[in-house]
Amino acid sequence: MDVVSDAIAAARVGRPDAHRVRVSGSWCSRLPAYDGMGFHVVLEGGCWLLPDGGGAPLTLATGDAVLLPRGAGHVLADAPADARTVARAAPFEHRLDAAGPSRAPFPLPEQDGPATELLCGKYRFDRRHAHPLLAELPQTVHLPRRAGHHPELRAAIDLLGRETGAALPGADVAVSGLLDLLLIYMVRAWTTDHTSGAGWPAALADPVVAEALRLLHASPEAAWTSTSLAARTGVSRATLTRRFTTLVGRAPMTYLTWWRMSRAATLLRDTAHPLKTVARQVGYGSPYALSHAFTRTFGTTPGRYRNGTNSRAVAPAP
Template sequence: MDALTDLLDGPRARGAFLLRSVLAPPWAIRIADRAPLTLLYPVDGDAWVVPDREPPVRIGPGDIAVVRGPEPYTVAGDPATPPQIVIRPGQVSQTPDGDELCEEMDLGVRTWGDTAEDTPGAGVLISGTYQMDGEVSRRLLAALPQVLVLPADAWHSPLPELLFAEVVRDEPGQEVVLDRLLDLLLIAVLRAWFARPEAGAPGWYAAQGDPVVGPALRLLHERPAHGWTVAALAAETGVSRAALGRRFTELVGEPPMAYLTSWRLALAADLLREPDATIAAVARKVGYGSPFALSAAFKRVRGVSPQEHRRTRGTGSAAAVS
């Protein structure tokens, strides 16, 4: 398993919010739902993603945009159009004055808007919103710009059209089908994006192709609970300890053991979201000899204890120590 696989394994949609929006021009929607990640797929008409602190980004039919939250932003047919609709947490739609719009704009199964789809100039947009809040996913989100756009001519995949066809179906198990399609689409888009020169991929991504650092990264991700030292890692990869340490730090941006610590704690933070997992069990899974060792490392690096982290993530009562 490589670093990208581990990070892409994090997004697991569970009841993701998928919607086909049909909007008459001029239209603009303020997105203030605090969701961590949203995919946007214009089917008809251009759309603009307008972050608060960055220039507007155009997306045309067939392009895919990935927008990283939780900062608010606006999606509009024209970046100069003021928002007429605000999407708040829980996917509640309102006017800027706070009047409810959910029922008024309901057009059928996962379809929402203010006009018919065949209205001249209407914008048709598919959106898929994750509600995830896992720490492994946060490592992935940290590697992304607030808005990335994968142009339609930069890749070829049947997934966008398949999602477009499935989003309006009302069949048994349809939510699970849509969750998995959204996951597949996100993974395909990010894989294609990271391979592009303009992506500015993080150091660990470029390092995966290095003959020295790549194998070391794979070992750390395949066996995070192993009692790794730089010497043991160097022996496994067939280079000297000094050569591995120097090359790893140069490409990844931090020494091997610092990278391993951050990866173990990211895994631990994600595992702690499970209400039945004890700190002792989590410690064993990520390579710490005792719950106290994990707690000390967690508090030192993240500034809070595992119990405090669990409480702030809304996962129920603090984990037991044994």
């Protein structure tokens, strides 16, 4: 596994939800805040996204995608709107396609003016497992369509437009898989567009730090030390520690401990593996050793965590 895949897999739960809608004329719809990541893709026409809290409005054109990593509330409208119009915005649910994401858009009453067609949806996330890469994403990630820019994202958008536009055989499975790809491609696009300075995009662009992260994520159970990790990345221990700490914010072994705990929590949540198996998969020699480290990190035992008696337990970000 790589960092982006692990970051998404650790936190995302359930299947993504998406709907295709078509509107025309004058319209203004509100989407309340939710616990997850939201997204919109403009398949035809254009609109405005007006974030709650007075954020700068975004103009969305055909082919644009926008990701809302923290599920912030917002308004979609055909044009810039004043505060009074925004306050009267109709709930977006009124425009959802009741037939589901694998059918053509529900034919809403036509009005004068150009039509806009949107693919709108969200991914449910367990914030207890949020990787700092995802936490570093801004409130709104706007990915405008540009010729030749992020071709894999463009391809996913084009395929989603086709699969949600007609009742094709196997569309339900195809749409679910394409929505997973869409999330990966949107996060990847943001990381590749923001590699200057410090932070996770720069860490993933640095060949030494990226390789160290790949090794730690590929084999968290291995008996890593700063010396052995540095040897695998081809630099001295001092060089690795300096570059890793500058870009990631923690020393390599500190990050590894956090990732092992996050991985253990995911296994406890998503599998029925006995504690001995979980311990082995995340690099601890015994259930007791894992339990001690887990309790120190989460403030609760692995058993209570698995049983949901402390559902608010959160691992400190590395």
